[in-house]
Amino acid sequence: xxxxxxxxxxxxxxxxxxxxxxxxxxxxxxxxxxxxxxxxxxxxxxxxxxxxxxxxxxxxxxxxxxxxxxxxxxxxxxxxxxxxxxxxxxxxxxxxxxxxxxxxxxxxxxxxxxxxxxxxxxxxxxxxxxxxxxxxxxxxxxxxxxxxxxxxxxxxxxxxxxxxxxxxxxxxxxxxxxxxxxxxxxxxxxxxxxxxxxxxxxxxxxxxxxxxxxxxxxxxxxxxxxxxxxxxxxxxxxxxxxxxxxxxxxxxxxxxxxxxxxxxxxxxxxxxxxxxxxxxxxxxxxxxxxxxxxxxxxxxxxxxxxxxxxxxxxxxxxxxxxxxxxxxxxxxxxxxxxxxxxxxxxxxxxxxxxxxxxxxxxxxxxxxxxxxxxxxxxxxxxxxxxxxxxxxxxxxxxxxxxxxxxxxxxxxxxxxxxxxxxxxxxx
Numbered sequence: 001x002x003x004x005x006x007x008x009x010x011x012x013x014x015x016x017x018x019x020x021x022x023x024x025x026x027x028x029x030x031x032x033x034x035x036x037x038x039x040x041x042x043x044x045x046x047x048x049x050x051x052x053x054x055x056x057x058x059x060x061x062x063x064x065x066x067x068x069x070x071x072x073x074x075x076x077x078x079x080x081x082x083x084x085x086x087x088x089x090x091x092x093x094x095x096x097x098x099x100x101x102x103x104x105x106x107x108x109x110x111x112x113x114x115x116x117x118x119x120x121x122x123x124x125x126x127x128x129x130x131x132x133x134x135x136x137x138x139x140x141x142x143x144x145x146x147x148x149x150x151x152x153x154x155x156x157x158x159x160x161x162x163x164x165x166x167x168x169x170x171x172x173x174x175x176x177x178x179x180x181x182x183x184x185x186x187x188x189x190x191x192x193x194x195x196x197x198x199x200x201x202x203x204x205x206x207x208x209x210x211x212x213x214x215x216x217x218x219x220x221x222x223x224x225x226x227x228x229x230x231x232x233x234x235x236x237x238x239x240x241x242x243x244x245x246x247x248x249x250x251x252x253x254x255x256x257x258x259x260x261x262x263x264x265x266x267x268x269x270x271x272x273x274x275x276x277x278x279x280x281x282x283x284x285x286x287x288x289x290x291x292x293x294x295x296x297x298x299x300x301x302x303x304x305x306x307x308x309x310x311x312x313x314x315x316x317x318x319x320x321x322x323x324x325x326x327x328x329x330x331x332x333x334x335x336x337x338x339x340x341x342x343x344x345x346x347x348x349x350x351x352x353x354x355x356x357x358x359x360x361x362x363x364x365x366x367x368x369x370x371x372x373x374x375x376x377x378x379x380x381x382x383x384x385x386x387x388x389x390x391x392x393x394x395x396x397x398x399x400x401x402x403x404x405x406x407x408x409x410x411x412x413x414x415x416x417x418x419x420x421x422x423x424x425x426x427x
Contacts, residue, residue: 027312032352034305039356039400040363042298046392047364049291051385056287057250059214061276065098065125065244067257068279072270075239082268083243089263091256093248096123097240099230104187105168105223110176114168114223116186118230124246129167129211129224138180138209141165143226148183148206164229165208169219173210182207188234203233245273253277295395302400305352306407309345313411317341338416342408349404353397360396364388 069082076082076097083095099118104111119125121143130139145165163183178184188201205225213219231237247256253275260273277284327337364386372384 027308027315028348031305031308031312031348032355034308035302035349035352035400035404036355036359038298038301038305039353039396040359041301042295042396042400043357043360043393044363044367045294045298046291046396047360047386047388048367048384049287049294050389050392051387053284053287053291054387055214055385056283060280060283061250065276066247066250066253067245067260067273067275068242069245069260069271069273070242071268072272074270075236075241076243076271077239078268079240079243082264082271085263085267086243086245086260089256089259091247091249091252091259093246094124095243095245096120096125097227098123098125098242098244099227099234099236100241101230101234102189103223104189105172106185106187107176107178107182112172112176113221114172114186115221116230117222117224118227118240119224120227123244125224125244132211132213133167133209135209138167141208142167142224145206145208148181163204163206164226166205167209167211167224168207169222170210170212171216171219172221172223173207175220178207178210180207180209186233190234201233201235205229250276299399299403302403306349306403309348309404309407310411312348313341313345313408314414316344317411317415334416338412341412341415342405345408345411346401346405349401349407353400353404356400357393357397360393361388 069086070076079097083097086092086095097120099116101116101118103114103116105114117125119129126139130136133139142165145163147160147162166184166186168178172178183204183206185202185204188203190201211219211224225233227240231240245256245260247253249256254277257273257275257278261271264271365388367384368386368388374384
């Protein structure tokens with residue numbers, strides 16, 4: 001305890017001394033500023049990357065289901081019994097059926113490929129879709145569409161008729177100038193036999209709204225229809241493509257997917273469950289890798305700033321050579337001498353790290369309050385997402401302080417190896 005107390009007392013006097021060389025003082029300040037800037041930048045970038053990760057997760061999980069239950073290479077015939085079994089699993093919030101098919105939307109001479117999703121009225125998917133629409137009336141029109149006027153082929157007269165509703169993405173609606181109330185045609189990949197040969201199934205729908213999810217890919221290729229209309233259009237009878245399971249804890253999806261399979265108990269051969277992390281595994285791995293790379297690259301800023309700590313301490317060692325020699329002559333141990341300079345470097349690193357953490361927090365707070373606009377078509381969000389997590393700040397703080405302490409080892413070792421006889425001989 002005594003050597004540490006002695007080293008700390010001397011280190012405090014050296015750092016707080018008003019007689020220090022001006023040049024050394026300037027370098028010390030530069031070292032603190034460099035570490036503070038590095039820590040600040042690293043914290044802000046980590047908050048932005050975490051924000052991107054969180055924002056994408058919320059949008060993808062919102063547009064998709066937490067857990068999907070399907071049958072290998074086939075549709076679910078006995079989905080009602082499976083749904084009842086899944087509802088008994090702890091942590092399951094809701095279970096609803098859906099259909100998923102490819103189709104071709106045609107409007108005049110324009111056409112676009114779509115993923116057509118059939119959903120039930122009152123299901124969790126319908127509730128999520130409501131949050132993407134401008135009004136609840138558009139969702140009601142999907143399940144209970146109003147009659148629309150259809151113009152005859154020769155455009156001489158029109159008539160009112162009931163068409164099933166369809167909700168398309170905002171991006172698709174903008175690209176093709178499709179307004180609510182516009183009749184469109186849908187073609188199915190499956191074909192039927194006719195006197196003219198094999199022809200694709202064809203049906204007319206009326207666009208009742210456009211959803212905005214924040215994901216451009218979904219808004220250009222996804223459309224929603226009533227589950228019963230989808231079953232009728234694709235000749236599915238009472239079967240469905242699968243069941244979407246919403247759970248109370250999104251992060252527990254992998255565990256709950258296994259519990260769902262255990263609950264089915266092998267009574268339904270070929271049925272399997274996939275959670276949202278498995279379906280988007282490549283995306284999450286790419287985001288995590290990018291986050292780690294940014295952390296390591298930006299940590300080099302702190303490493304560069306710590307080099308100035310090395311130069312500062314070496315200059316202090318050279319300036320205090322006589323004082324060091326006297327302390328060694330009076331009985332100070334090598335460990336005590338090394339501790340003096342280690343504590344000086346550690347103090348510089350600690351001050352810079354704390355200042356960087358405070359500045360990083362204030363910077364993140366400013367970006368979160370005032371925002372930073374982004375081109376929505378490129379980043380699929382209107383402003384820079386900021387998500388501050390204590391673990392990120394803690395990791396950056398520990399890494400910065402550790403690098404600063406490592407940078408002090410060489411100067412401290414050099415100071416402890418000085419020979420007092422050689423120094424005092426020429427004094």
